[in-house]
Amino acid sequence: MITTKLNRRSFVIGSTAVGAGLALGLKIPFGPSVVRAQDGSPEVNAWVVIRPDDTVVIRVARTEMGQGTLTGLAQMVAEELECDWSKVKTEYPTPGQSVKRKRVWGDFSTGGSRGIRDSHQYVREGGAAARMMLVQAAANQWNVPVGECSAANSVITHKPSGRTVTYGKVAEAAAKLTPPEKPALKDPKEWKLIGKSVKRLDTMDKLNGAHVFAADLKLPGMLNAAIKDCPVFGGKVKSYEAAKIQSMPGVKQVVPVGDSAVAVVAETWWQAKTALDQLPIVWDEGENAKVSSDTIAEMLRQGLDADQAFVGNRNGDVKAAIASAAKKVEAVYAYPFQNHAPMEPMNATAKYTPDRCEVWVPTQNGEAAFAATLAASGLSADKCEVYKINCGGGFGRRGAFHDYVTQAVLIAKQMPGTPVKLLWTREEDMLHGRYHPVMQCKLVGAFDSSNNLTALHMRLSGQSILSAVRPEALQDGKDPATFQGLNPSGDFAFGYSVPNLLIDHAMRNTHVPPGFWRGVNINQNAIFVECFMDEMANAVGQDPLEFRRKLMTKHPKHLAVLNAVADRAGWGKPAPKGVYRGLAQMMSFNSYVAACAEISVTDGGKKVKINRIVAATDCGYAVNPAQIERQVAGSFVYGLSGVFMQECTVKDGHIEQTNFNNYNSMRIAQMPKVESIIMPSGGFWGGVGEPTICVAAPAVLNAYFAATGKRIRTYPLKNHDITLV
Amino acid sequence: MARLTINGKTLDLNVDPSTPLLWAIREQAGLTGTKYGCGIAQCGACTVHLDGAAIRSCVMPVSAAEGKKITTIEGLANGSTLHKVQKAWLDNQVPQCGYCQSGIIMAVAALLREKPKPTDADIDAKITNICRCGTFQQVREAIHAAAKA
Numbered sequence: 074m075i076t077t078k079l080n081r082r083s084f085v086i087g088s089t090a091v092g093a094g095l096a097l098g099l100k101i102p103f104g105p106s107v108v109r110a111q112d113g114s115p116e117v118n119a120w121v122v123i124r125p126d127d128t129v130v131i132r133v134a135r136t137e138m139g140q141g142t143l144t145g146l147a148q149m150v151a152e153e154l155e156c157d158w159s160k161v162k163t164e165y166p167t168p169g170q171s172v173k174r175k176r177v178w179g180d181f182s183t184g185g186s187r188g189i190r191d192s193h194q195y196v197r198e199g200g201a202a203a204r205m206m207l208v209q210a211a212a213n214q215w216n217v218p219v220g221e222c223s224a225a226n227s228v229i230t231h232k233p234s235g236r237t238v239t240y241g242k243v244a245e246a247a248a249k250l251t252p253p254e255k256p257a258l259k260d261p262k263e264w265k266l267i268g269k270s271v272k273r274l275d276t277m278d279k280l281n282g283a284h285v286f287a288a289d290l291k292l293p294g295m296l297n298a299a300i301k302d303c304p305v306f307g308g309k310v311k312s313y314e315a316a317k318i319q320s321m322p323g324v325k326q327v328v329p330v331g332d333s334a335v336a337v338v339a340e341t342w343w344q345a346k347t348a349l350d351q352l353p354i355v356w357d358e359g360e361n362a363k364v365s366s367d368t369i370a371e372m373l374r375q376g377l378d379a380d381q382a383f384v385g386n387r388n389g390d391v392k393a394a395i396a397s398a399a400k401k402v403e404a405v406y407a408y409p410f411q412n413h414a415p416m417e418p419m420n421a422t423a424k425y426t427p428d429r430c431e432v433w434v435p436t437q438n439g440e441a442a443f444a445a446t447l448a449a450s451g452l453s454a455d456k457c458e459v460y461k462i463n464c465g466g467g468f469g470r471r472g473a474f475h476d477y478v479t480q481a482v483l484i485a486k487q488m489p490g491t492p493v494k495l496l497w498t499r500e501e502d503m504l505h506g507r508y509h510p511v512m513q514c515k516l517v518g519a520f521d522s523s524n525n526l527t528a529l530h531m532r533l534s535g536q537s538i539l540s541a542v543r544p545e546a547l548q549d550g551k552d553p554a555t556f557q558g559l560n561p562s563g564d565f566a567f568g569y570s571v572p573n574l575l576i577d578h579a580m581r582n583t584h585v586p587p588g589f590w591r592g593v594n595i596n597q598n599a600i601f602v603e604c605f606m607d608e609m610a611n612a613v614g615q616d617p618l619e620f621r622r623k624l625m626t627k628h629p630k631h632l633a634v635l636n637a638v639a640d641r642a643g644w645g646k647p648a649p650k651g652v653y654r655g656l657a658q659m660m661s662f663n664s665y666v667a668a669c670a671e672i673s674v675t676d677g678g679k680k681v682k683i684n685r686i687v688a689a690t691d692c693g694y695a696v697n698p699a700q701i702e703r704q705v706a707g708s709f710v711y712g713l714s715g716v717f718m719q720e721c722t723v724k725d726g727h728i729e730q731t732n733f734n735n736y737n738s739m740r741i742a743q744m745p746k747v748e749s750i751i752m753p754s755g756g757f758w759g760g761v762g763e764p765t766i767c768v769a770a771p772a773v774l775n776a777y778f779a780a781t782g783k784r785i786r787t788y789p790l791k792n793h794d795i796t797l798v
Numbered sequence: 799m800a801r802l803t804i805n806g807k808t809l810d811l812n813v814d815p816s817t818p819l820l821w822a823i824r825e826q827a828g829l830t831g832t833k834y835g836c837g838i839a840q841c842g843a844c845t846v847h848l849d850g851a852a853i854r855s856c857v858m859p860v861s862a863a864e865g866k867k868i869t870t871i872e873g874l875a876n877g878s879t880l881h882k883v884q885k886a887w888l889d890n891q892v893p894q895c896g897y898c899q900s901g902i903i904m905a906v907a908a909l910l911r912e913k914p915k916p917t918d919a920d921i922d923a924k925i926t927n928i929c930r931c932g933t934f935q936q937v938r939e940a941i942h943a944a945a946k947a
Contacts, residue, residue: 139895139931272891279896280884282831282871286897289830297825322814343821416835416843416897416930465833465897466930499836699891703936707894710932733840733928742922744934 107248115248117206119166119177120150120199123244127227129156132166134178135188136437137275138415138467139707140762141700142188144273146196148696149189152266153200153258156240157227163274168443169458181439184472184589186662186760189696193758194258201256203247210247211238261694261755270699287435287462288420288496295422295492296325297342298484299349302334304504305358305726306584309333312355318348327352328487330480338488342496361584362726369511369583369723370407376534376579377405377515383580385556389573394528398519402612404605406516406786408535408597409720410728411509412736413590417465418502419477423485424492425450430457430482435464437472445475449482468711469589473542474507500731507588508721508728510536514601516608519573524613526624528573531559531601537580538587538594552580557594557661558767559602564663565595568631569606569624585723591711595661595767600716603657603771604786607778617656617775618644630754631660634667634689637750642669642687652684655775657768664759665691670745670772678781680798681790683713683745683773691752692759698751701761706747708766714739716770717790717797743797800860804829805873815861820844822860823870831871831900835928842927845901846870852908871900874907883907886944894931902927906941915945 108116114124122130131150137143147163166178179195204224211229212219215236222231227240261267278284303309313335315327323344330336335354339345376382395401421434423446430450436442436459443459450457459478464471481495497505512535519528537552546553555578557565567576590596610620618639625632635658639645648654651673658667671685688705695701718737722729730736777795778784785793800811804827811826823832823846832855835843839854846855847869855863874881880888883906893899902925909916909924916924921941929937 139893141894273893275896276888276891276893279893279899280871280880280887280903281875282829282900284896285830286833288834289824291828291830341821341825343817343825414930416833416841416895416928418834464895466895468930496834499838703891703894703933706935707932710934711930732838733836734838738841738928738930739932739934740922740928741925741934741937744932744938747935 107245115244117203117244117247118199118252119174120196121154121203123240125241127157127160127239127241129154129161129227129240131161131163132178133163134166134171134181135192136181136183136439136461136464136467138183138437138464138471140188140704141273141697142183143275144271145189145696145700146192147274148266148269148271149193149196150200152264153197154204155224155226158266158271160227161274165439165461167458167460168439169454171440172443172454182441182472183437183467184469186763188762190663190758190760197258198256201258202252205253205256206247206250207240207243209250210243214238214243214246267694267696268698270697273700284463286417286465287422287433288417288465290422290433290462290494292422292424292492295494296338296340296488297345298336298338298493298495299342299345300330300334300336300480300495300497300501301349301354302501302505303356303358305356305362306586307361308356308358308726310335310354311357314353318352321348321351324348326488328484330483334480336480336484336495338484338493342494346498358726364584364726365724366722373511373513373534373581376581377513377532379534379579381579382532382577383551384575384577385553386559386561386567386574386576389528391528391530391573391575394573395517395519395530398527399522400520400524400612402518402609404516404608404784404786405513406601406604407513408511408600408788410511410585410723411590411715411719412503412506412721412730413468413470413588414502414736414738415466415468415470418497418499419470420494420496421478421481422492422494423481424490425482425485426489428456430485431460432478432482433460433462434478435462435471436475437464437467441473442475442478445478446482449479450486468591469593470507473589476505499733503731503736504728506721506728507586509590509596509715510538510587510594511583511585512536512597514597516601516605518605518609520613524615526571526609529571531576533578534581536582536587538589540580540582541587552578555594558598558659564661566660568628568658568660569621570627571624584726591708592763592766595659595763596712596715596770599657599659599767600771600774603659603768604774604784607655607775608784621656621658630665630691631658633754634658634665634691634752637689637752638667638669638687641748641750642671644669653776653780655772655777655779657771657775659764659767661764661767662760663693663757664761664764666765666768668765668768668772670769670776672773672776672780674777674780678777678783679794680796681773681777682798685746685748686769686772687748687750688765688768689750689752690761690765691754692761693753693755693757695751695753701751702749704761705749705765708763709747709769710739710744712766712769713773713797716773716788717795720789720792739797800864802827802860802863802868803866804868805870813860816859819846819855819858819860819863819868823855823868829870829872833897833900835898840928841898842905843898843901845904845927847904847908850908850911852905871904874903881907882944882947883910886940886947890936890940890943892933892936892940894933898927898929902929902937906944910944916941
């Protein structure tokens with residue numbers, strides 16, 4: 074049954090080579106011959122397949138990992154296609170087909186909250202072009218002017234005669250037509266489906282066990298592998314004694330994987346894991362075994378006052394303004410390493426022969442998984458294929474990194490012809506993450522004698538993600554992503570005007586591999602900025618909201634979301650007895666977000682109950698408000714788990730936390746009531762999956778200060794014996 | 799070998815009796831709706847019913863489940879009629895990635911059998927599964943909806 078599903082996902086291309094030189098689907102590939110899906114149904118264009126029974130299959134290149142992008146992108150195609158939403162199904166194109174068709178579906182990468190904001194234009198154009206071709210085909214069939222025909226709900230009507238035909242009947246003819254060059258799109262005012270909280274397309278199978286995640290995959294003749302990589306990053310395998318486990322039940326082979334890992338391949342995964350646990354392995358841990366959390370923290374501390382730093386945002390003369398200040402406020406914050414810990418551990422299934430390598434994988438970026446497959450197999454693109462299988466969460470772990478794909482292929486290469494599924498234990502996942510970067514921050518605020526903020530210096534010291542992951546994206550050594558939410562303008566613009574401002578970064582990289590963790594650098598940047606805003610307001614005896622408002626007059630969209638949460642929460646009016654409030658705002662991934670948290674504390678501040686968080690999002694256009702609400706509330710679980718509970722510490726070069734018993738995550742009892750205000754102001758496209766994550770933590774920390782008078786500047790809060798209840 | 803009764807079917811499985819029930823369900827019985835998340839009974843993704851009670855199958859050996867009635871997510875619905883928890887989950891659009899949902903649904907179904915009208919405090923005490931997507935707000939709403947159904 075699973076095999077059938079996989080076959081349906083893949084599709085074949087018709088005999089004629091499809092159009093060349095096409096850019097990101099803006100022109101839809103078309104020759105005179107029809108491109109067909111696996112079941113023989115015609116592709117109207119790369120985005121839309123219509124079956125004779127009127128089923129509409131919409132192709133989605135981005136990955137659904139829980140965030141709802143599959144449904145949202147299908148809504149956008151369907152809006153322009155004017156099809157019957159109840160007949161819509163989706164499928165993933167494969168990376169191999171994308172290569173053959175010159176990236177007709179555009180970028181597969183699903184991270185940076187760009188599923189919709191970066192592909193809205195071409196997916197809508199794909200839908201519009203398909204509709205125009207279907208209508209043209211009907212007009213041709215009736216021999217009437219196309220202008221007399223219109224389409225709605227998968228039915229084409231010829232107005233003067235009242236004749237109608239469904240999409241399924243003309244799809245074959247439509248598929249032979251030349252696609253329009255630049256299909257016109259609807260004015261947002263005309264949208265019927267975009268902006269509606271339609272139900273997700275992928276829910277039912279998640280309720281009955283039928284949804285096949287990659288970890289669930291079964292292939293004929295498949296074996297299972299468990300792996301151990303050197304716990305110290307950069308270390309190697311010195312030796313292992315395969316003979317000790319070779320005769321254990323089910324064990325087929327013990328194989329080296331690169332120079333740093335060993336895998337056991339067995340009939341079942343439990344047998345592989347059981348044998349691996351018994352395998353004596355000696356590691357060559359190397360120099361990194363000397364590194365600890367303390368040595369890393371000390372390296373970062375030195376960066377706080379270092380002379381050299383990359384400048385991310387500067388105006389005026391901060392040094393002079395601070396030197397002449399009537400009053401100064403100073404604070405140092407620190408944010409830890411954190412693991413993504415998606416519920417489904419890393420895994421990939423690979424089958425290798427000298428002429429073909431296939432990989433089945435949960436990935437946020439099919440193309441990157443494909444590149445990893447090529448590199449590990451040593452085969453050319455026409456001999457490789459990657460099938461994207463459902464992801465049990467991603468959060469950034471499965472996008473830029475395909476270490477598990479590389480491993481799976483390296484294992485499969487040692488057993489040609491046999492499909493091998495590699496599944497990591499949770500422990501392996503904890504030890505071999507791509508961690509939220511570690512960062513310290515020193516902030517200095519300067520005031521004149523009238524308590525006006527005259528200068529702000531924000532010095533970041535810590536790890537750069539891009540220098541490890543994408544060094545070609547560095548700008549003269551600077552990692553621009555470090556300044557997310559702190560930039561002078563753009564998708565991550567700072568929301569305050571300060572007469573003298575300097576935000577700079579002393580890059581201090583560690584041997585712990587960094588990665589893009591949901592929200593990326595806004596998690597720490599929002600805490601640093603928004604908590605320090607409250608610290609400065611407090612230092613001059615001003616209300617945190619009024620203090621911010623004075624600095625935000627030139628940032629109306631930032632201010633609008635902040636005002637929205639303040640109004641809804643009743644900021645300025647007395648809170649219920651024992652309830653304390655805190656605010657935060659940020660712009661990131663081109664969306665404006667703010668939160669007002671209401672908390673109570675007991676046990677001298679040791680126990681925190683978050684009663685409510687009011688959250689506002691202006692993402693420009695809101696495609697599916699119900700899904701946005703779920704992303705907002707869900708992101709708070711991820712972000713608050715981080716600030717209260719999660720830290721990956723380093724001892725002797727390896728991560729100390731091994732599983733959810735020492736790397737905890739929020740439970741339902743700790744979940745605050747989240748009230749979302751979705752306030753799309755139009756005219757731009759902002760992200761949704763990540764932006765709001767960053768405002769929950771500072772809003773709660775500011776409320777904690779309001780409640781206790783204590784300012785906590787190092788995280789997670791568990792290190793201060795503060796628990797979320 | 800072990801004889802297990804899963805979703806009303808008695809199966810003779812070629813499995814070491816010390817194997818965790820989770821892996822016998824997934825690998826020998828071939829029912830993959832029950833998930834591996836941690837292997838140490840922390841996350842609850844592996845929750846199934848043993849004689850009607852919710853248990854975490856990743857730490858229970860197969861030998862302890864012999865002779866008992868095991869129900870997995872695949873056996874929760876009555877034929878094509880969804881269990882009221884599944885129905886409430888569909889109506890409230892609870893799942894995001896869905897990986898933890900089998901375990902949560904099974905835990906909630908057991909809770910509702912024990913307490914047909916659970917309070918928020920009952921939910922907090924009994925539903926301790928991890929969901930990294932953070933579906934808890936909808937989980938709570940859906941539990942109350944199922945209790946009213």
